[in-house]
Amino acid sequence: MKVIVDQNKCVASGQCVLATPEVFDQREEDGIVVLLTENPPEHLADDVRQAAVLCPAQAIWMEEQEKNE
Amino acid sequence: MKRIVIVGASAAGLTAAETLRRRGYGADLTLIGADPRPPYDRPPLSKQILTGSWPAERIALRSPQELARLEADLRLGRSATALDVAGRRVRLSDGESIGFDGLLIATGVAPRRLPDSDLAGVHVLRTLDDALALRAALLAGSRVVVVGGGFLGTEVAAAARTMGLQVTVVEPEPVPVRRPFGDRIGALVADLHRHHGTRLRCGVPVHRLRDTGGRVTGVELSDGTTLPADVIVLAVGSAPATGWLTGSGLSLSNGVVCDALCQAAPGIYAAGDVASWHNPRFGTRMRLEHRMNATEQAMAASGNLLGDAVPFAPVPYFWTDQYDTRIQAYGIFPPGAEPRIVHGDPSNGHFVAAYGHDGVVAGVLGWNSPRETRTLRRLVVERTSWTAFTTAPTLSPATVN
Numbered sequence: 001m002k003v004i005v006d007q008n009k010c011v012a013s014g015q016c017v018l019a020t021p022e023v024f025d026q027r028e029e030d031g032i033v034v035l036l037t038e039n040p041p042e043h044l045a046d047d048v049r050q051a052a053v054l055c056p057a058q059a060i061w062m063e064e065q066e067k068n069e
Numbered sequence: 070m071k072r073i074v075i076v077g078a079s080a081a082g083l084t085a086a087e088t089l090r091r092r093g094y095g096a097d098l099t100l101i102g103a104d105p106r107p108p109y110d111r112p113p114l115s116k117q118i119l120t121g122s123w124p125a126e127r128i129a130l131r132s133p134q135e136l137a138r139l140e141a142d143l144r145l146g147r148s149a150t151a152l153d154v155a156g157r158r159v160r161l162s163d164g165e166s167i168g169f170d171g172l173l174i175a176t177g178v179a180p181r182r183l184p185d186s187d188l189a190g191v192h193v194l195r196t197l198d199d200a201l202a203l204r205a206a207l208l209a210g211s212r213v214v215v216v217g218g219g220f221l222g223t224e225v226a227a228a229a230r231t232m233g234l235q236v237t238v239v240e241p242e243p244v245p246v247r248r249p250f251g252d253r254i255g256a257l258v259a260d261l262h263r264h265h266g267t268r269l270r271c272g273v274p275v276h277r278l279r280d281t282g283g284r285v286t287g288v289e290l291s292d293g294t295t296l297p298a299d300v301i302v303l304a305v306g307s308a309p310a311t312g313w314l315t316g317s318g319l320s321l322s323n324g325v326v327c328d329a330l331c332q333a334a335p336g337i338y339a340a341g342d343v344a345s346w347h348n349p350r351f352g353t354r355m356r357l358e359h360r361m362n363a364t365e366q367a368m369a370a371s372g373n374l375l376g377d378a379v380p381f382a383p384v385p386y387f388w389t390d391q392y393d394t395r396i397q398a399y400g401i402f403p404p405g406a407e408p409r410i411v412h413g414d415p416s417n418g419h420f421v422a423a424y425g426h427d428g429v430v431a432g433v434l435g436w437n438s439p440r441e442t443r444t445l446r447r448l449v450v451e452r453t454s455w456t457a458f459t460t461a462p463t464l465s466p467a468t469v470n
Contacts (some may be wrong), residue, residue: 011112011388012395014443015361029397031439053084053368056131056386058110066425 001045002063005033007045009059016060020044033059070170071096073374074159076149077175078102080360081112083130084367085173086141092375098141099167101159103176104196105146107136112360114200115221116390117226118303121204125197125315135173146415149176152317171374174314174325174339175367178307183216186278190285191301203302210299214238214288216275219430220389222304223258227391229302230267237268237296239288244271246389249402251433254422257415257436258391265392270296277430307358309343324356329380331370340370350382350403351431359387384449397442400424400432400449408434408457411448412441421445425455 003023012031016024024045025034040048045062051062073089075082078100086100102108108130108371117123136143151160152172160166180193190210192203207213207229215226219242230236240243244255245262259269276291278301285312287297309324318442319333320326324345327333331346339346341363345356357366369381388397404423411433413420424432429452435442447453 012237012439012440013361013386013388013397015386016267017443018446026440026443028440030437031443054361054364056112056364056388 001040001042001048003038003040003048004061004063005035006059007032009057011055011057011059015054015056016051019054020047022052023048024066070094070375072099072169073097073171073173074099074101074167074169074425075173075175076101076159077173077177077341077343078108078132078143078145079104079175079341080108081175081177081367082173083108084364085175085340086373087374088368088371090139090141092372094375097167098139100139100141100143101147101149101161101167102143102145103148103162106197106422107131107133107145109197110360111195114193114197115224116228118197118200119204119207120231120282125201128197131313137466149313151318151362154318154337156338167439169338172337173367173374174333174337174343174362175341176310176313178342179310180303181306181308182303182355183275183278183305185221186301186303188278188280188285188301189283190299191278191303193303194216194221195307203300206300207234207414211235212237213300213302214296215302215304216288217304217306218242218269218271219248219304219306220246220387222302223391224389225302225304226262226267228263229300230265234300235268236266237270237298238262239273239275239290239296240269240271241269241274242355245269248404249398251402251406251408251424254396254434254436258396261391261394264267268421307342309345309356311343329382330373330378331366331381332373336374338370338374340366344370346381348382349380350384353401355385357385357387359385361386382445394418394437395439397435397439398432399442399446400425400430402432402434406431408454411445411458413438423448423453423458425458428455429453430455430458 010033023040109126148162212235215222231351247255272291276289279287287368325339327346329347342358406426408422411423419437421435430448433445
């Protein structure tokens with residue numbers, strides 16, 4: 001799982017931090033999203049998906065990584 | 070369940086469709102949308118789309134591939150015209166009638182207008198086409214009057230002012246955004262607009278629009294003054310889009326009346342701007358025209374359609390961006406709720422206010438303080454005693470971070 005955020009779309013709602021504080025934070029000065037880890041552990045996948053769905057600015061995506069081996 | 074129909078293909082309808090699929094619903098799914106455009110996001114309409122800082126494509130909620138993956142029968146540019154509750158059918162504007170086992174109503178709201186306002190140069194703002202038409206008018210005009218000083222009106226005013234127009238907001242209340250936030254915060258919003266050169270005419274209702282040959286020329290106020298304008302924006306609120314449900318037998322009163330599960334009738338649910346439901350967290354009925362609620366309520370209602378039986382009890386969240394200021398709010402702000410600054414200071418442009426109602430903190434409002442506001446949301450979640458704030462000084466930084 002790879003997480004992508006768009007800081008230009010972000011509206012600083014902080015919903016992602018409420019959903020998954022292990023993966024998301026907000027900048028001190030303006031509250032814009034900060035990604036703490038691009039590749040969070042699998043057990044956080046549901047929480048990250050929740051953050052992506054709830055984001056009122058639709059500024060979070062997930063790329064589920066497929067195994068090619 | 071073999072066939073679910075969702076009426077409304079904006080944020081709530083789309084979220085409901087995605088939730089149903091994610092939850093494993095694999096049978097027929099029909100999504101009906103009155104707007105011919107694929108689902109798009111509305112908050113940027115009154116901000117980045119008006120000012121032109123974003124192209125229209127940027128607000129698409131999903132790519133064509135993502136929409137295709139829904140494997141839904143997507144009917145855009147068609148509206149529902151009638152509902153037969155007993156017969157389990159929805160009639161569409163093209164005459165077709167579609168049967169369902171489960172129905173989700175997400176038809177949103179429609180802007181209110183003023184009497185005799187069907188004039189060239191008069192705009193409302195709800196759809197992307199509305200926003201593009203208004204932007205074109207703002208580019209061509211020089212004087213705009215915004216009728217209504219709520220969130221939409223003040224955002225449109227800020228956008229038009231940013232574009233360099235001469236802007237006046239007309240609001241019958243003594244300050245803008247008074248109904249949600251009260252006199253004190255309303256006065257700060259008024260100051261913000263004046264600081265940026267936007268004029269405010271508060272406390273004076275509109276008498277009528279003036280026109281020459283069907284083109285608007287200005288707004289006449291009840292005190293007899295006339296504000297000349299090339300462009301008028303009506304931002305005087307919205308009405309739930311329930312006309313198609315008249316006579317269906319569903320209870321309609323300021324929206325589709327639902328229970329705490331967002332259910333309007335057996336197998337029939339509503340979500341988003343159109344839904345009035347009982348929020349058990351606050352013990353009150355509410356209908357929210359907030360972007361976050363469209364998502365959250367659509368997830369809850371479609372889950373309940375699949376049998377979750379979970380009451381929908383959110384802490385509402387909404388925000389407004391005006392010039393360089395971002396105001397965010399969690400909770401509810403009933404008339405008469407008393408605000409108190411609990412962090413920061415309005416004089417330096419960063420603060421959080423808590424609103425007391427019925428002895429507890431019912432809402433928190435943040436002004437250019439996103440992190441602190443998010444942290445202080447817990448005051449609402451925990452129903453913190455209001456009397457704690459009448460004795461305590463403002464919170465220390467350690468408390469809010």
